[in-house]
Amino acid sequence: MEQAGQKPEQPAPQAIHHELRTAENSAGYVLAKLQSMKDANPNLKLLDVGSGSGTISVTFAKFISDGHVTGVDLNPEILPRARAVAEQAGVKNVEFQQGDVFKLPFPDAHFDVTHCHQVLTHLKAPWDALREMLRVTKPGGIVAAREGDLETECVWPELPGLLSFHKFISNMMKLAGGSPIGGRQLLSWALKAGASRDHVKLSYGTWWYDTADDKKTWSQAMVDRIKAGRLREGGLKARLVTENDLDEMVKAWEEWAVNEEASLAMMHGEIIIQK
């Protein structure tokens, strides 16, 4: 297990780039709606599915300061880290528990807002996850999801090691049953989950890294993932990459980080389903 031996005060190496995520930078598409819901009812109950290290859950909890946030993650070993993130931020109105998106441990119509970020794209049946998220959401509430679309990722310069890394990540996602083009499929998944078209609002958003500091942080996170942990082990085991390939990827990320014309960007699909 990747979190084994990890102290909750510190993120696991492969989670560092996850911990850059906040409600502001990763769920901006839903904040205006959340604000209007909060104005009508300050005591909102929000569920964050696949909450991982909890940085998004904690910033949601700050945003709905008179409300309450529950974060669930399939992996119980990440929960201490999420609780540490909340404690370090001094946020009290958030709790974390183990839970499976296909069988959420909550009654029907329990939350005003049910949210996930970069979860559905890793699943074999994302529409079943959305159906379950809709089940625990109150009528009048919303389900909000944002999923990357890896095939829109653009990197410059196109160093061979970065292009192989992209292909490697994409193949790893497919191997695990996910979709590297989840972003563009979100709307179709919502319809398959039973939402009617006029209840789904679709948008697309981006993130990018181009400043020296951002590139250093991102590059280091990728290098850490390539050098150790699940990505490396899984890739070697599945023979998707060799040690030499991985070494070339590390060098490419290090070269990219210090190149002043370098940038990296990706598009995400975003949906808000009105229940």
Add this chain to the structure above:
Amino acid sequence: MEQAGQKPEQPAPQAIHHELRTAENSAGYVLAKLQSMKDANPNLKLLDVGSGSGTISVTFAKFISDGHVTGVDLNPEILPRARAVAEQAGVKNVEFQQGDVFKLPFPDAHFDVTHCHQVLTHLKAPWDALREMLRVTKPGGIVAAREGDLETECVWPELPGLLSFHKFISNMMKLAGGSPIGGRQLLSWALKAGASRDHVKLSYGTWWYDTADDKKTWSQAMVDRIKAGRLREGGLKARLVTENDLDEMVKAWEEWAVNEEASLAMMHGEIIIQK
């Protein structure tokens, strides 16, 4: 010539989707900066390079109502249409003239803002164009550019006719000496044009179509381009496509437009160079 016989009151078929463009939807990344420049000097002089049908120039002119906008386009036959767009909008502080981005008909340091949209990505030496745009810009002024990155385009569902259309457009761009990955290269072009890194602000933006009305408009514009004009003629002449391929593309766009789970999105690179 594609505009031959076209009345200026009506857009050319292949220009319909260009005329959806406004400063708000196509130059949003620069509006905050433009507002602060306008607050300091209401009489801004803005040059819009590759102004085409003029819809962006005209909306810029509305935005800097006490300033003045000059639109230039290489193709003199588009100028009457741009003037008609301005007249229909009742905008007086804009003028259009013929001009080549590599040899702009203006003295050094003449404009406060020099802008282009979807121009550089079609050029063989985009850095030379940016250098010329910098030349006509005043010290303290800005050069702003936004260029699509066609390879980030994502379409759903992935109908074979749409995938062939994407490949066809990409190949046509390459054939004409342009780059289908212009968005991600913008920063490198700015540096090659002589800008220093700390004077360039990079961002990435998106557009997308997913509502029934938007999809109908976009689909119709693509169908018109496939059925007649430069794209069709050029593609057949270069043997990049057959008549059958083109027929399949038309059918795919028509099918896409009425599919409720369909969407189309693309990412753009955006730079503001401070001179």
